Amino acid sequence: MDSFEGTAVEACRVAGEYLVSEFERESLDADYGPDDVKAVADRGSERRILDILAAAYPDHGVFAEESGKRVGESEYRWVVDPLDGTNNFCSGIPYFGTAVALLRGNEPILSVIHDPLHDDTYIAKRGDGATLNGEPIRAKSTVSSDHATIAFVIGIDVLRDEELNARGDELESNLSGYGKRVWRSWAPILDWGLLARGKLEAVVCFHPDDVEQHAGWLLAEESGARLANEGDLFVATASDELSGELKSLF
Template identity: 90%
Template sequence: MDSFEKTAVEACRVAGEYLVSEFERESLDADYGPDDVKAVADRGSERRILDVLTTAYPDHGIFAEESGKQDGESDYRWVVDPLDGTNNFCSGIPYFGVAAALLHENEPILSVIHDPLHDDTYVARRGEGATLNGEPIRAESSVTSDHATIAYVIGIDVLRDEELKARGDELESNLSGYGKRIWKSWAPVLDWGLLARGKLEAVVCFHPDAVEQHAGWLLAEESDARLANEGDLFVAAANDEVFAELESLF
């Protein structure tokens, strides 16, 4: 696990350094679709991550956002989001991250999330807890439910399916009755990081994208967030009061 963690942190940091340099020079080359943005920086970041991972573990499988699935010969598989928050990146909004999760026999065992603009790195190891820059963290907030900030995350499939979109809109409407603010950042991996350190009171996901969800959910688990999941609806909270209210969504 130490080797896996060291490699994943290195991969995310190399990618993060590249993204910061591109962001600072306002490199906005991208293909803009009706519901998504694909930036040149996505592909550049992914190449750098995969170079590190495949050099260290050539027999591991990989699923990456841009290049898709690459079969391996072992029971280990990396799930990679090279630039979470592409819309933000291309709009000059300083809120984007990099994530890598390692699965063993399809169970996430390692999560690394890197916030390159703040040089913050979150790590979670199955059964071993969560850290921020090497220091233990816990999803614990004393903010009461009426002042809570709740991150709401939907996957790209929700935008492309009328039935899912209607359900997603209904969930968002229901969420508006809780807390102080519903936060839609378009960079969920950083939302998971804020939850894990007690800076957000909850994260609610509907049909989240796999490239970010594996890393985020394991980080929430290992930081002792209160968790509930039914199908493609996920709720994680940083205190009992907020969690009890959000359980009514199920």
């Protein structure tokens, strides 16, 4: 696990340094679709991550956002989100990051999330807790539920399906009845980091994308968040009070 962790941290940091350099010189070339945007920086970041992973573990499988699936000979598989928050990145909004999760079989056992603009690195290992820059963190908030900030996350599939989109709108409307603010950041991996350190009160995901969900859910679990899941709806909270209230979503 130490070797896996070190490799994942290195990959995220190298990619993060590249992203910061591109962001600061406003290198924002991208392909804009009706419901998504793909920056040149997405591919550049992913290439740097995959080069490091392949050099260290050539027999491992990989599922990466840009290049898709590569089957390996090992039981291990890396899930890579090279630039979460591409819309923010291309709009000059300083809220984006990189994430790598390692699965053994179908179970996430390692999560590394890197916020390159703040040089913050979150790490979660199954059964071993969660850390921020090497210090233990806990998903614990004393903010009352009526003052809570709730991050709401939808996957790209929701935007492309009329029925799912309607259900997403319904969920967001229901969430507005709880807390102070429903937050859509378009960089879920950083939302997971804020939850894990007690800065957000909840993260609610509907049909989330795999490349970000594996890393985020394990970080929430290992930081002690209260978790609930039914189908493609996932709820994680930093307080018992809000956890009880959000059960009505299921």
